[in-house]
Amino acid sequence: MAKPRVLQIGIDPGVIDFSPWPGQDADGLRARIADAETALRDAGFDVTVCLVPDDAAAADSAVRARLSSAVFDVVEIGSGLRTSHEYTTIFERVVNAVATLHSGVPLCFNDSPETTLDAVRRALTR
Structure with missing residues (x-):
């Protein structure tokens, strides 16, 4: 049986202004995203990560x-x-791209990288 395929989409940590969140930075967020990817893989998922720039068209x-x-x-x-x-605007473009190219695929949303596995499991058990 094939592993369930998960596409994770998020904003590239390199374009985020972390000034409102003292103590957080791009490297720390990248590490947390990588940990979430590892948790998904360890749980038996095939994962593709897509970190997007802060330009809607790109x-x-x-x-x-x-x-x-x-x-x-x-x-x-x-x-x-x-x-x-x-x-x-980027979020709207992402959702519309998914709806157009993968109509019917379940969407899920995390609260942080640490809740990604739970979000994916929720989506697949609906």
């Missing part, structure tokens, strides 16, 4: 390229992309 292109490369069983969209007002 983000849309990146997501469409990933979605065109494989069929995914679930798409997880990170909280940083969804909850930051400056990324609303």
